[in-house]
Amino acid sequence: MNKLYKNLCYDIKVGFGRNLANYIILxxxxxxxxxxxxxxxxxxxxxxxxxxxxVISRFFLGVEGNDITSxxxxxxIPFDWLTxxxxxxxxxxxxxxxxxxxxxYNIWIRTKSKSAWWLSKTIWCLLHVAFSYxxxxxxxxxxxxxxxxxxxxxxxxxxxxxxxMTQNLKIYLVLxxxxxxxxxxxxxxxxxxxxxxxxxxxxxxxxxILVCSIFFYNRFCPGRYMMLYSYFPKTMDYQFSVKFGTVxxxxxxxxxxxxxxxxxxxxE
Numbered sequence: 001m002n003k004l005y006k007n008l009c010y011d012i013k014v015g016f017g018r019n020l021a022n023y024i025i026l027x028x029x030x031x032x033x034x035x036x037x038x039x040x041x042x043x044x045x046x047x048x049x050x051x052x053x054x055v056i057s058r059f060f061l062g063v064e065g066n067d068i069t070s071x072x073x074x075x076x077i078p079f080d081w082l083t084x085x086x087x088x089x090x091x092x093x094x095x096x097x098x099x100x101x102x103x104x105y106n107i108w109i110r111t112k113s114k115s116a117w118w119l120s121k122t123i124w125c126l127l128h129v130a131f132s133y134x135x136x137x138x139x140x141x142x143x144x145x146x147x148x149x150x151x152x153x154x155x156x157x158x159x160x161x162x163x164x165m166t167q168n169l170k171i172y173l174v175l176x177x178x179x180x181x182x183x184x185x186x187x188x189x190x191x192x193x194x195x196x197x198x199x200x201x202x203x204x205x206x207x208x209i210l211v212c213s214i215f216f217y218n219r220f221c222p223g224r225y226m227m228l229y230s231y232f233p234k235t236m237d238y239q240f241s242v243k244f245g246t247v248x249x250x251x252x253x254x255x256x257x258x259x260x261x262x263x264x265x266x267x268e
Contacts, residue, residue, distance in 0.1 A: 062227020
């Protein structure tokens with residue numbers, strides 16, 4: 001446990017430090033997009049005082065019904081959703097493999113545990129996902145406060161989701177819990193490819209998973225479980241299951257950990 005603690009302290013300090021510039025860039029992008037979202041909501045719904053949850057939900061709406069196999073003429077791209085998720089994957093593809101190549105061997109010597117190093121990187125990935133979402137929440141809260149928004153826990157159905165916002169607690173589960181689980185699952189796949197091949201291919205793998213989740217309305221696309229439209233579609237009959245999504249993501253997490261660990265342990 002002491003070996004894991006030493007590695008984790010190192011990753012928290014160095015991992016977040018090396019990604020500081022990336023977090024700043026992410027914050028700037030989120031500030032810009034949040035201001036545009038708030039402006040648009042004020043224009044489209046001048047009678048409604050928007051809440052923090054109203055604005056945050058826009059980053060996780062995703063897209064409803066995109067499926068290129070159905071021959072649909074209209075293909076929608078959820079720009080805010082894709083930008084946020086892809087940027088998180090970029091950090092996953094960058095730091096763990098970079099740290100291994102630069103000073104991983106020295107860490108092995110100091111802690112005398114390759115397994116603790118790998119487990120520490122896994123925990124850092126989860127913290128990276130959670131911290132990125134925390135940045136989003138802080139930025140949205142500040143901008144909503146400056147624009148005179150609402151701080152209550154209620155969420156208005158300004159996007160016409162098939163849900164009763166006053167009674168359905170499920171929307172808070174899929175808004176704050178499922179994105180972390182699904183993004184962590186994609187992150188583990190990304191990190192395993194990074195160690196099996198290289199960081200570029202690892203990022204492309206994670207990005208392709210996200211893109212497939214946009215263009216295919218399929219329950220085996222993990223990115224779909226980070227979209228509110230998957231659970232509360234406006235026009236489609238089929239709704240995605242939180243239970244199935246959780247199981248699918250857990251399977252991806254385990255597979256990513258095992259495959260990545262095997263590839264990592266083979267390295268000298």
